[in-house]
Amino acid sequence: MRDFSNDHRWLSLNTATVRKQGDLVAIIEACARHGIRAIDPWRDQVAATGLDRAVKAVRDAGLELSGYCRGGMFVADAAHRIEARDDNRRAIDEARALGAPCVVLVVGGLPQYSRPGSVASRDIAGARTQVHDAIAEMLDYAKAAKMPLAIEPLHPAYAADRACVNTTKQALDICDALDPTRSGALGVALDVYHIWWDPDLLPQIARAGKQRLMAFHVCDWLVPTKDILNDRGMMGDGVIDIPSVRAAVEAQGFSGYSEIEIFSDDWWSKPMDEVLKTCIARHRTAV
Amino acid sequence: MRDFSNDHRWLSLNTATVRKQGDLVAIIEACARHGIRAIDPWRDQVAATGLDRAVKAVRDAGLELSGYCRGGMFVADAAHRIEARDDNRRAIDEARALGAPCVVLVVGGLPQYSRPGSVASRDIAGARTQVHDAIAEMLDYAKAAKMPLAIEPLHPAYAADRACVNTTKQALDICDALDPTRSGALGVALDVYHIWWDPDLLPQIARAGKQRLMAFHVCDWLVPTKDILNDRGMMGDGVIDIPSVRAAVEAQGFSGYSEIEIFSDDWWSKPMDEVLKTCIARHRTAV
Numbered sequence: 001m002r003d004f005s006n007d008h009r010w011l012s013l014n015t016a017t018v019r020k021q022g023d024l025v026a027i028i029e030a031c032a033r034h035g036i037r038a039i040d041p042w043r044d045q046v047a048a049t050g051l052d053r054a055v056k057a058v059r060d061a062g063l064e065l066s067g068y069c070r071g072g073m074f075v076a077d078a079a080h081r082i083e084a085r086d087d088n089r090r091a092i093d094e095a096r097a098l099g100a101p102c103v104v105l106v107v108g109g110l111p112q113y114s115r116p117g118s119v120a121s122r123d124i125a126g127a128r129t130q131v132h133d134a135i136a137e138m139l140d141y142a143k144a145a146k147m148p149l150a151i152e153p154l155h156p157a158y159a160a161d162r163a164c165v166n167t168t169k170q171a172l173d174i175c176d177a178l179d180p181t182r183s184g185a186l187g188v189a190l191d192v193y194h195i196w197w198d199p200d201l202l203p204q205i206a207r208a209g210k211q212r213l214m215a216f217h218v219c220d221w222l223v224p225t226k227d228i229l230n231d232r233g234m235m236g237d238g239v240i241d242i243p244s245v246r247a248a249v250e251a252q253g254f255s256g257y258s259e260i261e262i263f264s265d266d267w268w269s270k271p272m273d274e275v276l277k278t279c280i281a282r283h284r285t286a287v
Numbered sequence: 288m289r290d291f292s293n294d295h296r297w298l299s300l301n302t303a304t305v306r307k308q309g310d311l312v313a314i315i316e317a318c319a320r321h322g323i324r325a326i327d328p329w330r331d332q333v334a335a336t337g338l339d340r341a342v343k344a345v346r347d348a349g350l351e352l353s354g355y356c357r358g359g360m361f362v363a364d365a366a367h368r369i370e371a372r373d374d375n376r377r378a379i380d381e382a383r384a385l386g387a388p389c390v391v392l393v394v395g396g397l398p399q400y401s402r403p404g405s406v407a408s409r410d411i412a413g414a415r416t417q418v419h420d421a422i423a424e425m426l427d428y429a430k431a432a433k434m435p436l437a438i439e440p441l442h443p444a445y446a447a448d449r450a451c452v453n454t455t456k457q458a459l460d461i462c463d464a465l466d467p468t469r470s471g472a473l474g475v476a477l478d479v480y481h482i483w484w485d486p487d488l489l490p491q492i493a494r495a496g497k498q499r500l501m502a503f504h505v506c507d508w509l510v511p512t513k514d515i516l517n518d519r520g521m522m523g524d525g526v527i528d529i530p531s532v533r534a535a536v537e538a539q540g541f542s543g544y545s546e547i548e549i550f551s552d553d554w555w556s557k558p559m560d561e562v563l564k565t566c567i568a569r570h571r572t573a574v
Binding site for chain 2: 110113122123124128155156157159160161164166167170196197198199221223224225228229238239240241
């Protein structure tokens, strides 16, 4: 297991962590100030800045990317599926332009939440079938673009509205089915927030293996959680044994960035430099 | 699958659903008014009324019980384990006095939340081992008292503070280990709120079988969920396909009550008779 206690060379910042304190260019400048070497930007932030300007800002700062957030939201009624497909193809094109190593997929929940305007449904099994089929379709385009796709299982609390892939096992079952040779085109993005509770987690990390462990995200689970979406914790402030999960991922050979992604009304209310300083300190002591 | 559309003879009321509108005696009187035949009372409500008075009120009203809430909260540091053991033995004694068919077990999360005052820990695997061992110990006492124990898997959102058994599979693994002959002494209590998201749900219900399906609870999952503990929905107001879960349970031979348990600041703010009328209507149309 890598020693993170002396530096933060393996810290990546998911830009949603400070999305309310500045635009993408401001975040990139702040990363440069704090010696942060990598980011994972969100599409809405890239769009607000303009793709070309975002590409230039990333290059000028000498930043790497640890992912691109996000593709997915596949579940839709028939009238919205082409929109979903085309939107995901654009995500791949943007990821290429930015030099991302993968597109992170948040697969969508029920159609009325995944693609608003879709006819409402309670059929989660049907949603899961749709996700499987849509990833199969997206994978063709992604392979042609040489852009890996990383399925992110989301906590079961988001099953209805954000992602009906809720365990690492489910994500890997899709990988097995659609990329049985483990070509590197399809894998998983694991965020401790979503998976820490899973009694099957360690066997599934071993099952994933290095080839399919494409991203590793950290934050913490607070007790109480005041808001299920926007009350994630800074590493060390909650109940997740983060080092044990990182040890399991690294035991498979994962050697990439430890990406900090915190959706938090509390942390969004603090100055960007204070948040980044805290991220760096906690990366050293609690990850 | 039983037809619930014409009456509510298989409706049981978990008394937490109206716990803020009246004490246990008032709830029992309201059930009598509305032709509700069964309840599942909580220990704090029984304690507030007094056990003898509660037993008499249940008998006088001719009510059955569909369970007794709750035993568990097993996870504790060494200094608090005897307290947990003895508290659970009292729960069994009370359940016998009340004529309950089983004690529902909410097993506890990390020790600092499960038994406040315990030394804090992030070791969820250790918590799970403790739960296994504590149920084994409780089972001896329960068997002597002829009181079945029903393990309730709780939604993964409660893994830290309420229950580290978070899937039906986990609960059944404990049943297999501690009661391999399926004697009827140990089973599961399934609440759609906690399990609806689980991609492995239907196979696990089949695995459980009639002997181990000891209780079936209903409410609904709202989107958005404003509060992870106290914003559960009335059946029909959320995203859970409740009839499909009931069909699976009944396909195994389950023929007991469909117990309504709703923790909701919204429903607690309404008059008890309005809540019960709505429960009865939704039991007929949405369960």
